Amino acid sequence: MINTIIFDLGAVLIDWNPHYMYRTIFNDEEEMKNFLATVTTSDWNEEQDAGRTLAEGTEILVQQFPEHEANIRAFYTRWDEMLGDAFWDTVEILKELKDSGKYRLYALTNWSAETFPKALAKFEFLSWFEGIVVSGAEKMRKPTPEFYQILLDRHEVNAEESLFIDDNYRNILAAEKLGIKSIHFTNAEALRAELKAIKIL
Template sequence: MEQQINTIIFDLGAVLIDWNPRYMYRKLFKTEQEIEWFLENIATNDWNENQDAGYPLAQATQDLITKHPEWENEIAAYYGRWIEMLGDQLHETVEIFQALKNMAQFKIYALTNWSAETFPRALEKFAFLQWFDGIVVSGEEKTRKPYPEFFQILLNRYQISPSRAVLIDDNLRNIKGAEAVGINGIHFLDAGQLKTDLKDRFGIHL
């Protein structure tokens, strides 16, 4: 067993919150194939991540429309109808969060790649976001996972010992980034696997 953990760090999207641009784009495109092509070639992950790191949504939208004017309406919908991409909370993982919160020995934080302009909408929708001891939002800090400086902001702000912390994140790239600064990582697949990893690797029984 690794050194005793006293800090749990959650990613939000795809771990505690179901966010998926396909929910909105299914209202604009006729087929899944058209949606996938658009997200792979026009409104890409790389483009969205730039906004997660603080680039203004309106400017990003205009930049992309200038580059692909034939997709103006679909591009404008990405942030114009962003709230329609926000699904429900992922209940099984939120239950794990609640169980951990009830254990007095843990401080629990969120470290999220999320635009500062859209994050307030999530705060309005999901009451459990108030349970954290702190939340660090990439768009507010102008950097994001997996860059080491983003992890360091969290560690410094809340005086966290990295060897006693574990990050739960669905993106393996982010897990590797955390491990590079000394934070333990659990690559999140589903709630059952998370429970098993917490128990087997860190002795945390839920």
């Protein structure tokens, strides 16, 4: 019996994409993609999600790639421009779950502690969660098992009675190893179908 549903935020409920900002800097799409793939990489960004300060992360890259200093500094000074809109179809599913009154709702997100307040201020629906565990605040991130355990312990959630929704398959595998039933998110329509199939919706 599922009584708790745990949502990832980025790419599930909230649209965040560095392309939005960097397209205003680079005239060439391939040049932009190469910069993001080789300089401000996902691995680099995940260190800030895991608790490294934005200032420290920025200075490390500036030292490595001084020729890209201005574009590196733009990553966090113009971070707001990377934060898109909500994925409202998924938000509607979240609202139905909330309105049903049957489930405890939580979020488990890889997100910098310094930028997450901007998302909280922008998206009112984040207040629907009973709790949100933010990787940057905990200084660890998915798929580290201990990060999931923080949510389970802090909010007295039973793994076997919970359902986890995330777009990243590595995070799904980590949750399932802890006994948490999981859905690999691809889009809201597929999520709705899966939730109906298991009688959650």
